[in-house]
Amino acid sequence: MKARRNRYNVKLGKFKIKNWKLKIENQDFNTQLRRRAQFVTRTLQRLLASQQIDSELKEALRYTLISPGKRVRSVLALWCCELVSGEVNHNAEIAAAAIEMVHTYSLVHDDLPAMDDDDLRRGQPTCHKAFGEATAILTGDALLTLAFEILAKEIDESAIAVGLIGELAQAAGPAGMIAGQMADLKAENTEGTEQHLRIIHTNKTAKMFRCAAAMGAIAGGADDNQLKRLCDYGLKIGLAFQIADDILDVCGSSEQLGKTAGKDAKAAKCTYPAVLGMEKSKQLAKELADEAVEVLEPFGAKADLLRQLAMALVERTR
Numbered sequence: 190m191k192a193r194r195n196r197y198n199v200k201l202g203k204f205k206i207k208n209w210k211l212k213i214e215n216q217d218f219n220t221q222l223r224r225r226a227q228f229v230t231r232t233l234q235r236l237l238a239s240q241q242i243d244s245e246l247k248e249a250l251r252y253t254l255i256s257p258g259k260r261v262r263s264v265l266a267l268w269c270c271e272l273v274s275g276e277v278n279h280n281a282e283i284a285a286a287a288i289e290m291v292h293t294y295s296l297v298h299d300d301l302p303a304m305d306d307d308d309l310r311r312g313q314p315t316c317h318k319a320f321g322e323a324t325a326i327l328t329g330d331a332l333l334t335l336a337f338e339i340l341a342k343e344i345d346e347s348a349i350a351v352g353l354i355g356e357l358a359q360a361a362g363p364a365g366m367i368a369g370q371m372a373d374l375k376a377e378n379t380e381g382t383e384q385h386l387r388i389i390h391t392n393k394t395a396k397m398f399r400c401a402a403a404m405g406a407i408a409g410g411a412d413d414n415q416l417k418r419l420c421d422y423g424l425k426i427g428l429a430f431q432i433a434d435d436i437l438d439v440c441g442s443s444e445q446l447g448k449t450a451g452k453d454a455k456a457a458k459c460t461y462p463a464v465l466g467m468e469k470s471k472q473l474a475k476e477l478a479d480e481a482v483e484v485l486e487p488f489g490a491k492a493d494l495l496r497q498l499a500m501a502l503v504e505r506t507r
């Protein structure tokens with residue numbers, strides 16, 4: 190225990206840093222990702238348990254929220270807070286839970302018969318398959334509104350709460366995720382261009398990653414320059430994540446992904462592999478991850494986890 194508190198000079202990536210949390214920071218990336226994802230799941234369980242909600246609706250909320258999602262956006266929020274402040278604080282914990290709720294809502298509604306009409310999500314029957322369509326609509330509605338309720342009630346400083354609510358509303362709303370979904374629907378069966386694709390994917394996916402980074406940074410008290418850099422980083426890895434998702438839809442199996450593979454081509458969706466081809470899509474995802482890593486330069490070695498995250502998101506297999 191004592192040795193752990195001593196200061197060490199260690200090499201992490203290409204940077205030499207003074208590190209007094211040697212044991213924690215030397216843990217392998219996947220272990221840290223898993224540990225933080227479990228932390229988010231425990232927070233969601235606690236927040237859900239404290240809600241007075243109809244028992245069937247609560248079961249549907251638990252079914253969708255506690256299912257094995259990767260928790261990428263919420264962990265990103267935690268790591269951005271940790272990067273700028275040195276720790277994960279209470280406000281970052283609540284911000285992470287809120288973004289995970291909004292993300293899960295989008296999946297529940299996207300799977301509905303009127304949208305993608307899907308049967309499988311996170312390796313289990315979709316919410317409407319398990320609970321019926323009406324309950325699934327209400328589950329999505331409840332997740333979306335609960336996210337804003339916890340931000341309003343649980344964040345310990347009103348200026349921070351307002352900042353977090355504004356970021357999340359903008360990213361998830363009609364100038365963000367909803368705009369992306371609308372453009373995506375309209376692009377079905379059309380010949381998309383790269384420019385058109387970038388607009389769809391930036392709105393549908395990348396803005397939520399940007400938002401996660403911004404919420405973590407705000408919770409950690411980032412200065413304007415730190416906030417701007419982390420927003421840029423989030424937007425770039427979000428776009429790279431979506432390109433990787435398009436590629437996995439072509440190359441992956443439903444079992445591996447926990448959702449129906451090959452759906453994009455079937456629905457004649459406008460995707461990166463369809464418009465650019467597979468090799469160019471892989472190259473673009475890698476270029477975006479490299480650009481994201483570059484943006485982190487002024488943070489030094491403290492941002493190594495975020496660097497590894499950028500690379501992991503384009504190399505992922507699920």
Ligand code: GRG
Nearest residue numbers: 258259260295296298299311366370393394434
């Ligand atoms: C509000 C109906 C509605 C839709 C909004 C985000 C979105 C648009 C729809 C969700 C479905 C989808 C294909 C979104 C693109 C982003 C994406 C790849 C989501 C899946 O995210 P992961 O892989 O999921 O992080 P897990 O299950 O790991 O949390």
